[in-house]
Amino acid sequence: MMRRTTPSGLEVFLPHTDRDDWAAHGYRSREEYLFWSRKVCGLACLQSLLHGWTDVRLAMGELLAQTLDWGC
Secondary structure, three states: OEEEEOOOOOEEEEOOOOHHHHHHOOOOOHHHHHHHHOOOHHHHHHHHHHHHHOOOOOOHHHHHHHHHHOOO
């Protein structure tokens, strides 16, 4: 586990991720994964709905890229 302290002093524990983990989710680097992984809760819900209701299967990195392209 990786331990970080946020500016507010709150300790955050992040699991260690190796290349296979972040690459499988469509991210270009571990740093990009760590940055976005704490900010995509709404997209995780959208991804789950897409998987459940359609045949659309997007890795989180791809879904994130598309939403940013659309200005979200």
